[in-house]
Amino acid sequence: MADKQNAVVAGRIIQSKYEGSHKKLVFRCLCALIGAFNFGIAIGYSSPSIPSMIKRGVLTQEESSWFGSLLTIGALLGAPLGGWLIEKVGRKLSMTFLSIPFTTGFLIIALATESYQCYFGRLLTGLGSGMVTVCVPIYVAEISTTSMRGVLGSCVQLFITIGIATAYILGVFFEWRWLAHLCIIPCFLAGVLTFFIPETPRWLLKKNRKTDAILALQALRDPHTNVHEECREMEDGSDPEENVSIMEILQKKEFSYPLSLVVFIMIFQQLSGINAVMFFTVSIFESAVGDFAYTATVIIGIVQILATLAAVYLMDKAGRRKLLHVGGLIMATTLFLFGLYYKISAKGWLNPFLNTWIPVFCLTFYIIGFSLGWGPIPMLIMSEIIPTRCKGAAGSVAIIASWGSAFIVTSQFSALQAVLGSSGIFYIFSACCVCGIWFVAKYIPETKGKSLEDIEMYFAGNSTHPI
Numbered sequence: 001m002a003d004k005q006n007a008v009v010a011g012r013i014i015q016s017k018y019e020g021s022h023k024k025l026v027f028r029c030l031c032a033l034i035g036a037f038n039f040g041i042a043i044g045y046s047s048p049s050i051p052s053m054i055k056r057g058v059l060t061q062e063e064s065s066w067f068g069s070l071l072t073i074g075a076l077l078g079a080p081l082g083g084w085l086i087e088k089v090g091r092k093l094s095m096t097f098l099s100i101p102f103t104t105g106f107l108i109i110a111l112a113t114e115s116y117q118c119y120f121g122r123l124l125t126g127l128g129s130g131m132v133t134v135c136v137p138i139y140v141a142e143i144s145t146t147s148m149r150g151v152l153g154s155c156v157q158l159f160i161t162i163g164i165a166t167a168y169i170l171g172v173f174f175e176w177r178w179l180a181h182l183c184i185i186p187c188f189l190a191g192v193l194t195f196f197i198p199e200t201p202r203w204l205l206k207k208n209r210k211t212d213a214i215l216a217l218q219a220l221r222d223p224h225t226n227v228h229e230e231c232r233e234m235e236d237g238s239d240p241e242e243n244v245s246i247m248e249i250l251q252k253k254e255f256s257y258p259l260s261l262v263v264f265i266m267i268f269q270q271l272s273g274i275n276a277v278m279f280f281t282v283s284i285f286e287s288a289v290g291d292f293a294y295t296a297t298v299i300i301g302i303v304q305i306l307a308t309l310a311a312v313y314l315m316d317k318a319g320r321r322k323l324l325h326v327g328g329l330i331m332a333t334t335l336f337l338f339g340l341y342y343k344i345s346a347k348g349w350l351n352p353f354l355n356t357w358i359p360v361f362c363l364t365f366y367i368i369g370f371s372l373g374w375g376p377i378p379m380l381i382m383s384e385i386i387p388t389r390c391k392g393a394a395g396s397v398a399i400i401a402s403w404g405s406a407f408i409v410t411s412q413f414s415a416l417q418a419v420l421g422s423s424g425i426f427y428i429f430s431a432c433c434v435c436g437i438w439f440v441a442k443y444i445p446e447t448k449g450k451s452l453e454d455i456e457m458y459f460a461g462n463s464t465h466p467i
Contacts, residue, residue, distance in 0.1 A: 025143065026152070028197045029155065031193040032140060032197055035099070035132045036157075037159045037186055037190070038099070038128065038163060039129045039132040040161060040164040041164070043167075044171075046067060046071070047297060048179070050064045052176045058115060065411065067118055068410055070123050071129060073126060074101075074129065077126075078131040079130040079134055081131060082135045082395075082396065086203075086395075087392035091203055092194060092200070095190075098135060102124075103184055103191070104121075105123070105128065106180045106183040107180075107184055109121035109122065110180035133403075134395045137382060141383035142383075142388075142452070145221075146449065146451045147316070150448060151315055153315070153376070154315045157308055157371070158308040158309060158376070163186075164301055165301030167183070168298050169298050199216055201231065201234060202234060217230055249394055254460040255394065257459060258387070259386060259398065262381060264439060264443075265436075265439070266399070267401055269374050270409055272432055273409060273426070274374070275409060277363065299364065304367045304371050307367065307372055311371055311375070315380075316449065319446050320444070320447055320448060321445075321446050323373040325437055325441065326372060328433050329433075330365060330366070330369025331366055331370055333430075335366060336426070336427065339422070339430065384452065384455055445458070
């Protein structure tokens with residue numbers, strides 16, 4: 001058994017040296033990543049649109065909090081639907097389906113005249129968002145080579161940030177209704193582009209469709225790559241058993257342990273306050289910098305893209321754990337400083353210049369920290385360490401945990417702010433970031449440079465620690 005594993009690993013090392021051009025792989029990933037872009041515009045849409053909706057009388061101040069947080073409720077429903085679809089009909093067709101709730105949701109919002117119509121449209125975009133967070137990372141991880149998985153996997157978050165920034169920038173020029181009309185275009189395009197991508201070879205092998213798996217690899221790899229050898233290695237590292245149930249996942253440590261790690265890291269990601277910040281960036285800045293709010297929000301969106309690009313570059317150089325540590329430390333520090341700003345500002349101790357730029361500085365560096373580590377890496381880790389046989393069910397559980405905690409944070413953000421004050425809520429987010437750093441240091445293994453089969457063997461107890 002050990003000799004077989006060593007031979008498989010050695011074969012992968014040799015194969016990785018002769019991967020050739022990645023043009024075909026990158027093109028297919030870009031087609032899939034439009035789904036992540038749509039997820040980003042769904043997140044970013046509420047920030048510039050909520051103030052506009054309130055001014056036009058479509059939503060009240062109280063209703064605006066629910067409009068922002070309804071995306072998370074929809075995502076809670078979308079996560080298990082996405083998990084079921086990727087196992088039932090495959091990864092490719094699932095991503096075709098997820099463009100439907102996005103397109104329909106934004107169309108309903110664009111035509112809405114009452115708040116309940118906005119709610120329903122927002123719920124549908126949340127449904128698509130939940131499906132994206134299961135389907136897209138798993139698809140990208142399963143079609144990628146070992147050397148490109150970190151870069152392409154982190155591009156999921158990159159496209160989310162590009163979507164957020166796009167919504168922010170367009171929100172400066174268009175009110176909520178026209179902005180919703182514009183959002184329909186990429187949502188429809190995402191569905192069309194999925195016809196240009198193949199199914200993942202690993203899913204096809206799991207369905208005993210080896211010929212189709214080889215054809216899929218040929219559509220993804222350089223013409224000079226030995227796809228038959230890569231296919232054989234995937235077969236050697238895979239388990240021929242059928243999909244496992246939720247009860248089996250909970251009972252077997254090889255499934256439950258990686259799932260628990262993913263669940264906790266997803267929860268810590270949300271407890272950093274990121275969705276509260278993203279949904280209500282304009283509102284936060286309005287209370288801090290007044291008329292400068294929209295410009296500051298656009299700056300935040302652009303900075304997030306640049307920082308995520310840095311993470312894409314560093315992902316397979318610095319490794320997942322180091323980026324989580326650095327990003328978490330930056331977030332914890334800036335959130336604490338932001339809380340301190342609110343406390344000092346309330347006492348009138350700051351001059352107008354500092355009163356304007358301290359919150360912009362703190363949130364800018366908070367976004368940099370998030371984008372370097374806690375933005376792209378949790379979904380990447382989910383796609384890497386959950387075994388292939390239970391990716392659908394276990395991935396759904398992880399995303400439900402993520403969106404469930406996101407709903408709690410976003411729906412209770414205003415209430416907690418009223419009870420604890422603006423400073424208190426940011427202190428709590430800061431403390432959660434510190435706890436997340438400790439959790440990563442103690443429990444999360446480094447997956448840089450390891451194949452999905454090697455990682456799966458490690459959690460099954462048949463391999464050395466992947467660090």
